[in-house]
Amino acid sequence: MKNKIELLSPAGDLDRLKIACLYGADAVYIGGRDYSLRANAQNFSIEEIKEGCIFAHNLGKKVYLTLNIVFHNEDIDGVYDYIKKVVDAGIDAFIVSDLFLVHYIKESFSVEVHLSTQDSTTNVESVKYLQKEGIDRVVLAREVGRDDIKKIIDETGMDIECFIHGAMCTFYSGRCVLSNYFTNRDSNRGGCAQICRFNFTLLDKPFTMAVKDLNMSYLIREMIDIGVKSLKIEGRMRSSYYLATVLSSYRTIIDNYYNGTLNNEIITRENKILSRISNRDNSTHFFDHEADITDQYYSGRWEISNQDYLGIVVDYDQKTKLCTINQRNYFKVGDTIEIFTPNRDHFLYKVEELYNEKMEKVDKANHAEETLHFYIDHDLPLYSMIRRYYE
Amino acid sequence: MKLLVGLNKKDFSLYLNYTNSFIIGLKDFSINYTEFSLKEIKEIREKYPNCEIFVSLNKNIFNKDLEELEKILLFLDEIKINGILFYDLSILSISKKHHLSIPLIWGQEHMTTNYNTCNYYLNKGCSYVYLSSEITKDEIEEIKCRSKVRLISFLFGYPDVSFSKRKLLTNYFLYHNEKMNQKEYEIISDDQKYLIQENNLGTRILHKEILNGIKPFHDLMNILDYAILSEEFIEHEVFMEVLKTFYEFMNHLINEDEAFNKIKELTGSDNTGFYYKKTIYKVKDEK
Numbered sequence: 001m002k003n004k005i006e007l008l009s010p011a012g013d014l015d016r017l018k019i020a021c022l023y024g025a026d027a028v029y030i031g032g033r034d035y036s037l038r039a040n041a042q043n044f045s046i047e048e049i050k051e052g053c054i055f056a057h058n059l060g061k062k063v064y065l066t067l068n069i070v071f072h073n074e075d076i077d078g079v080y081d082y083i084k085k086v087v088d089a090g091i092d093a094f095i096v097s098d099l100f101l102v103h104y105i106k107e108s109f110s111v112e113v114h115l116s117t118q119d120s121t122t123n124v125e126s127v128k129y130l131q132k133e134g135i136d137r138v139v140l141a142r143e144v145g146r147d148d149i150k151k152i153i154d155e156t157g158m159d160i161e162c163f164i165h166g167a168m169c170t171f172y173s174g175r176c177v178l179s180n181y182f183t184n185r186d187s188n189r190g191g192c193a194q195i196c197r198f199n200f201t202l203l204d205k206p207f208t209m210a211v212k213d214l215n216m217s218y219l220i221r222e223m224i225d226i227g228v229k230s231l232k233i234e235g236r237m238r239s240s241y242y243l244a245t246v247l248s249s250y251r252t253i254i255d256n257y258y259n260g261t262l263n264n265e266i267i268t269r270e271n272k273i274l275s276r277i278s279n280r281d282n283s284t285h286f287f288d289h290e291a292d293i294t295d296q297y298y299s300g301r302w303e304i305s306n307q308d309y310l311g312i313v314v315d316y317d318q319k320t321k322l323c324t325i326n327q328r329n330y331f332k333v334g335d336t337i338e339i340f341t342p343n344r345d346h347f348l349y350k351v352e353e354l355y356n357e358k359m360e361k362v363d364k365a366n367h368a369e370e371t372l373h374f375y376i377d378h379d380l381p382l383y384s385m386i387r388r389y390y391e
Numbered sequence: 392m393k394l395l396v397g398l399n400k401k402d403f404s405l406y407l408n409y410t411n412s413f414i415i416g417l418k419d420f421s422i423n424y425t426e427f428s429l430k431e432i433k434e435i436r437e438k439y440p441n442c443e444i445f446v447s448l449n450k451n452i453f454n455k456d457l458e459e460l461e462k463i464l465l466f467l468d469e470i471k472i473n474g475i476l477f478y479d480l481s482i483l484s485i486s487k488k489h490h491l492s493i494p495l496i497w498g499q500e501h502m503t504t505n506y507n508t509c510n511y512y513l514n515k516g517c518s519y520v521y522l523s524s525e526i527t528k529d530e531i532e533e534i535k536c537r538s539k540v541r542l543i544s545f546l547f548g549y550p551d552v553s554f555s556k557r558k559l560l561t562n563y564f565l566y567h568n569e570k571m572n573q574k575e576y577e578i579i580s581d582d583q584k585y586l587i588q589e590n591n592l593g594t595r596i597l598h599k600e601i602l603n604g605i606k607p608f609h610d611l612m613n614i615l616d617y618a619i620l621s622e623e624f625i626e627h628e629v630f631m632e633v634l635k636t637f638y639e640f641m642n643h644l645i646n647e648d649e650a651f652n653k654i655k656e657l658t659g660s661d662n663t664g665f666y667y668k669k670t671i672y673k674v675k676d677e678k
Binding site: 070071072073074075076097098099100120121122123124125126128129130141143144147148151152170171172174175176177178180181182183184185186187188189190191195196198199200201202203205207209211286290291292293295296298 | 576577
């Protein structure tokens, strides 16, 4: 059997790193508190990176650290010390965009260097150049289609990573500084204010260039077949529930592919779950066609808020069968809820009784982040998720 | 410092009173500057042997472009063009493969932001870097102190902001079932105006506030090797006055205030871009 493709998840903090690892990621990418393109995510301290690496490595998973800002002079001085510290903390690879870092990292440490999508790599010759520079993996531009990906893999043998799910940029990554001009926030140093999602006017009519999200669930088979090494999910700012849901779906698709049991029924079922978690419409964008009129929005508000996430299991007492959850959205006694676990166990449950923190009976869960309890005769691991059930 | 003009008219002679350095585009391989064909480039090379001609090949290169790109680079090397401004690393790769002598300008326009990366490209054989328009004068001065690479910066014109492979205007007009009958449009949000233009390579956005770079021109006079003045989207007569003003200022025929005010009068702009305005890195510092 060929090497199994990697499922790569974002993780905005330590909790989400653990959830990503438990819900099926083979590797996670995280940002430190410096030099990462999501400057406003919580991100990881050195101690947290160390703890995250130990947790991931114990499960046989990898941790990649983003170092993908476009450096200004003032960012350079501290970076070498920082690199040493995070290598010592146990990371497996750096994701960089500035090429001056590559030689230093490769000559000083035995960790991989991946080139960020920020560099918009789109062709065989560029990948050959990067190969000579010592880059171990290239995250291709999101504008590269199936045939070009295949040609790059066939002609270079480079490890190639492609995005499969999440928000898309309207412009080539690294080739957009709208945020700098509009808000003085530096797009290429983690300050992107997503100006491409703002409403504009053109000839006094509404104009928007906002694009739909990426969803490659129907094309995973093809991506594996052409030799992509790693499938990347976007979103270090995404919630634990989002990650658990998206990872579970793609894990199911990938595992079924390798087991020889993948069929359209499974993909359709997982795609329905993925559609529910998304707050925008989806498209495959450039992989199987040139992005066109169907891949973007033109006017009005297009994002919907999602209240499917009802809670997360924070404790389960096997003796008393008492489950403790942290509530996220409203539900009530009598509702049927859907529970899914890191073991990919998945079932429905009718809420007969509900208790508050003091074990007083309540009839509804309507306080965000409230601790609640119910009895259930089903072993529920930590970080099991509860979502709304629709018949 | 020399004035490097991105011209609208293909007739170089119109500009020769003030400069003999030009930057041009090549059809289907450039996302800005006036597009010439290879034949036209050869003709102007022969007609103006004393002019410096730089060609911008700054599109994102895909596999289908590589064969043609290789021929183009060999051709431009043979006719001794003065430099190629590139975005995609394939140009560096092909240039090395063929041991081309044509000078290369690393021009990933928003990513040329620090001395270490400038030195990296210098060591890879690039003669020049085209600095990001989003860095400050102080940063440019530090780059000059810590790198021997020759520096080019954008000092007049509408600044490039974004480039997409998507056909954003075609899609918009198709969606609204209307005809696209202008070459470029203006889009506005929160009183901020941008130019949007589409061609066969994709869609480009420019800030609709002309950069009036006289002050940084003065401050960086001994630091930059070339100042790019772009005529794009500007009336020829206005641009010629601007070019003349830069020329006169450079030759001490007028002072800085006179030059700045003249350009402000001509263009309505006193915008100095990011030369004196640092961008925010982190919105909330969590250290």
